[in-house]
Amino acid sequence: MEQEFREDLHLTGVKKLGLMGGTFDPVHQGHLAAAEAVRCCFGLEKVVFVPSGCPPHKIDHGITSKENRYLMTELATLSNPYFAVSRVELEREGYSYAIDTVRYFQRLLSPAGRLYFITGADAILDIVSWHAAQELLDCCVFIAATRPGFRQEIIRERLKAQLTPEKLEKIVAVEVPAMDISSTDIRRRLSEGRTIKYLLPETVEEFIYKNHLYGAAGDRR
Numbered sequence: 001m002e003q004e005f006r007e008d009l010h011l012t013g014v015k016k017l018g019l020m021g022g023t024f025d026p027v028h029q030g031h032l033a034a035a036e037a038v039r040c041c042f043g044l045e046k047v048v049f050v051p052s053g054c055p056p057h058k059i060d061h062g063i064t065s066k067e068n069r070y071l072m073t074e075l076a077t078l079s080n081p082y083f084a085v086s087r088v089e090l091e092r093e094g095y096s097y098a099i100d101t102v103r104y105f106q107r108l109l110s111p112a113g114r115l116y117f118i119t120g121a122d123a124i125l126d127i128v129s130w131h132a133a134q135e136l137l138d139c140c141v142f143i144a145a146t147r148p149g150f151r152q153e154i155i156r157e158r159l160k161a162q163l164t165p166e167k168l169e170k171i172v173a174v175e176v177p178a179m180d181i182s183s184t185d186i187r188r189r190l191s192e193g194r195t196i197k198y199l200l201p202e203t204v205e206e207f208i209y210k211n212h213l214y215g216a217a218g219d220r221r
Contacts, residue, residue: 005091009048009084011108018047018116019105019140021098023055025064025183026208027076028200032083033178034145038118039082041174042143046082047118048105049073053089053096056131064213066090075203099132102139115140120179121150124171128162137167144171147179190214 011017020035027049035047051069063069070090077083088104089096098117105115117140124144127133136142144155152173159168181199189196191214196205209216 005088005104007087009046009086009108011046014045014109015113016042016044016116017105017109017113018042018044018118018143019101020047020049020118021052021101022049022119023052023063023183024049024069024073026069026186026200026204026213027073028181028183028186028204029198030145030176030178030181032076032080032201034174034176035083035118036080037176038116038143038145038174042116042141044082044116046084049077049083049085050089050101051085051087053092054094056095056097068207068211068213072204072207075207076201078203097131099130099136099139102136106139116143117141118143118145120144121146121155121173124155124173125158127171128159134167137163137170140170142171144173145176145179146173148175148177150175187214190216193217 018035018038020031022031024031035049038044039047051066051073053066070085070087073085077085088101092100102115102117109115119142121144124142127142130136146152155171155173156168159171186196186199190208208214
């Protein structure tokens with residue numbers, strides 16, 4: 001059970017922690033660039049990637065095994081000493097809800113610690129539909145990683161009727177050029193035998209081909 005699960009992510013003394021949630025199917029350069037941009041912009045001491053276990057919004061979509069997604073995320077983040085990967089959602093039974101993950105990390109941090117939840121702009125636009133959304137916005141600052149050309153005012157315009165001004169202030173947008181990369185496009189490219197080089201770390205590319213994920217051939221194109 002989640003209450004019994006503990007892991008050593010070296011968070012002792014960390015006061016500003018970023019959480020990067022997602023299925024990471026597969027993890028790519030856009031995820032890494034977003035995490036690093038937010039880390040630098042907000043002075044985060046650590047960013048923890050949290051691969052989803054059983055995401056409720058994808059119950060009708062086949063996703064790659066949680067162990068393969070975890071290993072790919074580990075490979076992608078190894079070279080950055082400010083990044084770590086958590087297994088908390090993979091070990092939890094049932095659906096993966098962000099509020100449970102946030103509560104877990106609140107227990108790991110000191111009372112003075114602050115959480116910053118990093119996600120995409122599309123997810124932020126639907127945040128009021130998230131489980132316990134109002135509590136989530138009390139617990140942490142949400143950072144929306146946006147694609148170039150995304151009009152950031154859309155977030156406020158879409159949510160102002162559903163959130164108080166205080167909660168709207170806890171949603172901040174950061175433009176990340178590499179967010180044009182998508183896991184969906186990478187999976188499509190692989191199924192069509194097209195190149196994915198430079199869209200994700202080379203270690204992740206090698207893992208995908210070695211394990212024949214997403215219909216990839218045994219050798220890299």
